[in-house]
Amino acid sequence: MTDDPEPTADGSGPTADAIAGLSRSDPLAAVSPLDGRYAGRTAPLSPYASEAALMRARTRVEVEYLLALGGLDAIPIGFDEATEAALRRIYEEFDAEDARLIKALETEGAAGYDATNHDVKAVEYFLRVRLAEVAEEGESGAGESGAGESDAGEASDAPLDDAESLYPWIHFGLTSEDVNNLAHRLLVKPAVSEVIVPAVREVRDALVELAQDHRDTPMLARTHGQPATPTTFGKEMAVYAARLGRALGRVVVANEDLSGKLAGASGTFAAHRAAYPDVDWRGFSESFVRGLELEHTALATQVNPCDDLAALFDALRGVNNVLLDLDLDAWLYVSDRYLGQEAVEGETGSSTMPHKVNPIDFENSEGNLSKANSDLTFLADYVTTSRLQRDLSDSTVKRNVGAALAHCLIGYSKAADGLGKVVPNETVMREELDATPEVIGEAVQTVLRREGDTEAYERVKELSRGRSVTLDDFRELFDELDVDDGVREELKTLTPAGYTGFADELVDEIDGVGGPADE
Structure with a gap:
């Protein structure tokens, strides 16, 4: 039985009447913001995440299974190319009318069938209806083309002669x-x-x-929120790009590893073997599943173990965690004025403070990716368990996979929007570097260690820890040191803005540039 055989809401009732004039199909009446406020951003997922999409996918599986049965010598059905093409058109040309018919077959009955209260059984009856129509179209075409023909056998090229004879083989076993x-x-x-x-x-x-673009733009780093060894803005963005590339690679691999099962009610092919004990049903199953471009699960209960889906959900969480880290840092960079934001013409930042240009894209991305991670964690944990050989609790849960992906998609698009608006404020970055000369202390003590100074760390610590210092203070220290003049001059050339190591060159280490992540 279907997990939710409720009739489609028609919008009637006291609750629906609260906002007059809004139909259930209006985005303003949507229960979820995914189909309301964010409908434009989530629309690309509709062909894969809607109920109609699931109906079409089920129809595809049933049609392809029927055709695969027709390829077995033991099964008394067979299809020529024209028939195969006609059957495939049932799901290839699947439209709103088809989806509504399946829903009607499930919830209220249609085409001479009582309500199934079962979503998959409704697809089976839908196929009966469509097969009958294909046969009728074939008879009509054959009659027209056969007018005046002397040989009745040559007059008919109908793709399907007897639809009813195929009914027992739909969903067989x-x-x-x-x-x-x-x-x-x-x-x-x-x-x-x-x-x-x-x-x-x-x-x-x-x-x-x-x-x-900003590999050479020096910037003060912060560890524990305090000034640390300078870096460049470009290098920090490269870190995120590299992390994201690696995380995305794991998603691609997990997606390619999705695996399907076709083995009957307890995963034993019992019904198949009872009907045709001499058919290699195990080989048939593997061939069929791989023909759908999925890996094959040979050992299963009634349920296909969802470890593959869990791995994909975990991989997506990995992507989201990288971007959550980016969102948080971008927000702080905007707050510190390291990043400016291009104002959008006509946009309002605050209902009371006219000057505001808020980092709303990064904040929105953060919220949606956090929601996505919550959903993905729940999904990964839930779909990998099932009571004994099967229970139905995962059915309603799996219907929410699309919602988790939708929150991911909004988060990604908002992060992209935010990055497209930011402009590094090099002046502010330079001013902050100039105001924190103590960050060259690391370089000073390291050079002195090189020269054999056993008290190098302590000298710099005494000068700079917890104190406000200037470059002149450091230069006074350098003049007092017992070092060669060449070393003294080397130390005097140190500046916060110039103390960035190989940061600019490290940008070229971004994993995946020109490689698998970009293919």
Whole structure:
């Protein structure tokens, strides 16, 4: 039985009447902001995450399974190329009318069938309806083309002669989970590869551009919130780009490893073997699943173990955690005026403070990625457990995978928006460096160690720790040191802005530039 056989809400009732004139299809009436406020940003996921998309994917699995059965010598059905093409068009040309018919078959009955209260059974009856229509179209076409023909056998090229004879073979030997586990993965896999991965790459590309453009822009680093050895803004962006590239690579691998199961009600092929004991059903199953471009799960209960989905969800959390770190740092850089933001014409930053240009994109990204991580953690933990050989609690949970991906997508797009608006404030960065000359203390004591000074660290600590110092204070120290004049001059050339090590060159170490993460 379906987990939620409730009739589609028609918008009637006292609650719906509270806002007159809004239909349920209006984004302003959406229960979730994913389909309301953020509908424009989440729209690319609709072909993979909607209920209609799941119906289409189930239809695809059922049609392809029927065609695969027709390829077995033991099964008394077969299809020529025209018939195969006609059957595939059922899911290839799947539209809103088809989705509504399936929903009607499930919830209220249609086309002569009582309400199934079962979503997969509704797809089976839907296929019966469509097969009958294909047969009728074939008969009509054959009648027209056969007018005046002397040979009745040559007059008919109908793709399907007898639809009813195929009815027993739709969903033959299958359990709903055989269809569902494949259908869900046939949606998740392209959703990730066609929508999620490109969105992450857009953020990464923006980071790479910032890193390359500002590889030489010196900036004060902070550890524990306190001034630390200087870096460059470009190098810091390169760190995020490299991390994101590696995390994205793990998502790509996990997505490619999605695995499907087709083995019957307890994972034993019992019904298949009872009907046709001499057919190699195990080999058939593997061939069928791999034909859908999924890996094959040979050992399963009724449920396909969802360790593959859990690995994907965890990999996505890895991407999100990198970007959450970026969002937090970008917010702080804006707060410290290291980053300026280009004002959007007509945009309001505050309802009461007209001057405000707030880091709303990074804040929105942070919120959505945090929500996504909460959902992904729940999904990864939940879908990997099932009571004994099967229980239905995961069915409603899996319907929320699209919502988790949608929060990811919003977070990625908002992070990209934020990066597109920021402008490094080199003047502020330089002023802050000039105001914290104590950060060259590390370099000073290291050079003195090189020269054999056993008290190097202590000398610099006594001068600078917890005190306000200037470059002149350091130069006075240098003049007092018992070192060669060459070393003294070397020390005097040290400045905070020039003390960035190989930061500019490290930008070229971004993993994946020109490599797998960009392919």
